[in-house]
Amino acid sequence: MLDPAIPVPTEGRTFAARRRVGLADLDRHGRVRLDAIARILQDVAIDDVQATGWGMPSHLWFVRRIRIDVLEPFLDDREIELVTWCSGVAAIAAGRRWSLSGDRGGHAEVDSVWIHLGPDQKPARIEGFEIYAESTGGRHVSTKLRLRCPPVDATAARWPLRATDVDVHGHVNNAIHWQAVEHALAGSGIGLQRPLAAELDYLEPLEADDDVELVQTSDGSALLVGLRTAATVKAVAWVEPR
Numbered sequence: 001m002l003d004p005a006i007p008v009p010t011e012g013r014t015f016a017a018r019r020r021v022g023l024a025d026l027d028r029h030g031r032v033r034l035d036a037i038a039r040i041l042q043d044v045a046i047d048d049v050q051a052t053g054w055g056m057p058s059h060l061w062f063v064r065r066i067r068i069d070v071l072e073p074f075l076d077d078r079e080i081e082l083v084t085w086c087s088g089v090a091a092i093a094a095g096r097r098w099s100l101s102g103d104r105g106g107h108a109e110v111d112s113v114w115i116h117l118g119p120d121q122k123p124a125r126i127e128g129f130e131i132y133a134e135s136t137g138g139r140h141v142s143t144k145l146r147l148r149c150p151p152v153d154a155t156a157a158r159w160p161l162r163a164t165d166v167d168v169h170g171h172v173n174n175a176i177h178w179q180a181v182e183h184a185l186a187g188s189g190i191g192l193q194r195p196l197a198a199e200l201d202y203l204e205p206l207e208a209d210d211d212v213e214l215v216q217t218s219d220g221s222a223l224l225v226g227l228r229t230a231a232t233v234k235a236v237a238w239v240e241p242r
Helices: 034-052 130-136 174-186
Strands: 015-020 060-072 079-089 093-102 107-117 155-158 196-202 213-218 223-228 233-241
Touching (some): 034 107, 174 196
Antiparallel strands (some): 060 107, 093 107, 196 233, 213 223
C-alpha cells in the first residue's frame, strides 16, 4: 500500500517548484481538480529527471500506481509550492513523493510508483541511481497493484477518447485518467470541498483507438471507478473522504 505519511527527507536530493493555478485547473466551485494536480505533479517530476539526466530520451517513466491525499482542499489557492523526491527503489521501478502547499492553506501529500523504461520503451533495470538513492532512506517499492476492479454489473457509460488525450509516447496521458475520475465524482454524492484520499492503479496503457467504458459504483461514502475496454480493465481508481 502506498504510504501517505513519508516526511520530506533531510538528506538526499529534493526538487522544489512553484506553479500558478489557472482557470482551466478549477471546477465550478473553484477547487483545484485531481486531474490538474496530476498534470502539475507530472510536469514537476519531468523537470526533476531532466535536470539529473534521468529523463528523456535515455530514460522513460510510466506511472504504475499513485495515491493523492488531499489533507486540505485547494479552494482559494492561486499558487502551489511543491517539493518532490525519490521515496524508494526496486529493480525496474522507483517511488516518487510530492508535498504540495497552497498559498491559501491547501495541502496534499502524494505517493507513487513509476516503471523505468529504456529508450526502446521496454522495462530496464535501474543502475547508477545514487543521486536519488539517499533520499529513499533504504525503502523498497512494489509494483503490485491493490485495487479491485468494479463489478461487471456496475454502472457503465461510454468514455470517448479524444486526439488531445494522447501524449508524445502514444498513450493516453495519466492526467486524462483523473479527468474520468472527476467526471464520476461529480455525480457520486461525495463532497469534494473536504479532505479526501484517492488512488489510481494503471493496469495497461490506454491507446488512442480504444473503445472505452467508464464504470463506477458508489455507496455514498466511497467511489470505485474503472476504465475498461471489451477485452480488459485498463485502470482502476478509488476515492473516499478522509
